[in-house]
Amino acid sequence: MSEPGTLYVVATPIGNLGDITLRALETLKQVDAIAAEDTRHSVGLLRHFGISKPLIAVHEHNEQHSAEALLKRLQAGESIALVTDAGTPAVSDPGAVVVQAVRAAGLKVVPIPGASAVIAALSASGITQAGFCFEGFLPASGSQRRKRLESLKAVTVTLVLYEAPHRIVECVQDLLSVFGSERMLTVARELTKTFETIHTSHLAGAVDWLQADSNQQRGEFVLLIHPAPVEKQEGLDxxxxxxxxxxxxxxxxxxxxxxxxxxxxxxxxxxxxxxxxxxxxx
Missing domain, CATH: 1.10.10 (Arc Repressor Mutant, subunit A)
Known part of the structure; x- marks a missing residue:
């Protein structure tokens, strides 16, 4: 049973509905209400699994106001599940403001983990170096994006980015100009969905690959910039x-x-x- 006054942060599938966890399903069935990034999207997920619950919209434009409303409901003894359109709330998606407010009020927050685009991409990339840096979405502006990439050049582990389809070519071109043609890139597109694609090449080749087929420019992207090769030092420092x-x-x-x-x-x-x-x- 769900606990009164508890916020459950529930991860949902990133594409394939079969990736939802048993614990997530049980939680969604037991809570009093579900706070969703897009209630229209979440209705389809819930209907698929035969779940009917009151839905509350919590998106980037109303998150502060929604956090206050959710807090009142939790303080009144309700249990609420927080979901996003895909993946885990509060990670490059709305939810962090709500979680922060609930924790600040001394109420319980319970994570219900599940599918992750970042981990899915890393697991299928073949990158052997340990560690990664998750940057999420880069700035939409070209100049701001390049400035941010310049600040990330010193990162010595795999750099993980999200990107939208209408910016994917420009983003990879900027990666090429900042990191150089020999740096390796894995493009993970539409993970767990029908047209899932995982492609690894040098950055110069990645630009050509994207431009050669407009279909490869569609969908949701996870970009993995491989670490720069470590130069072996000769002798003792x-x-x-x-x-x-x-x-x-x-x-x-x-x-x-x-x-x-x-x-x-x-x-x-x-x-x-x-x-x-x-x-x-x-």
Whole structure:
């Protein structure tokens, strides 16, 4: 049973309705009302699963006002589910203002996780480097978008973006101009839907691929900019060399190497060879 005075943040499918979780269905059936980004869209989802509940509109244009109204209902003892058109509320979608208000009032917020376009895209990308940075939607303005991308050039993990179909070509062209032609990009389009497409290429090739087929410019996009290749450093860095030399002044060679390995994280064999070279040079 749902708990009185509790807001449930419920993830819904991003395309395929079969991706809804059993817990999400049970929650939607038990709450007193459902707060939805677009009530017309959510009616179709609920009808598909035979659920009939009062719907409350909560979108980006009325979220502050809606948060106050929802808070009053929760304080009166109702339980409410918060949903968005697809995926998880409050993540590049309305909902964060509502959640913040409910938590600030000391009421309970319960996440009901489910399908995620970000995780779905990452899982099918084949990117082996750990970690990612989720940026969501970039600014719609070309100059502001490029400015934001310039600020993200230093990110060393996979950069994850959302993009709309009418801006996808311009966005990828901006990625090309900022990150360079050799940077790899995975385009994940219409995830879990009929025309799902996952395409990986260099950025220069991605622009050509999009422009060659207008069908590939339709739908909802997740863009994964792969991390830049890590350049392998030759030899030991200056700080490691300084530590090793100082330890060799005070300790026998094996002890100095063992301690330097613990301190710097470099491979023992590499430090041992360097230590032998330092000793021979003295």
């Amino acid at each position: 200056e700080n490691t060399q300084r530590i090793l030399k100082r330890l060799l002044q005070e300790l026998p060679l094996k002890q100095a190497v063992a301690l330097a390995t613990d301190i710097t994280g470099h491979k023992k064999n590499e430090l041992y060879e360097a230590a032998l070279a330092y000793k021979a040079a003295v």
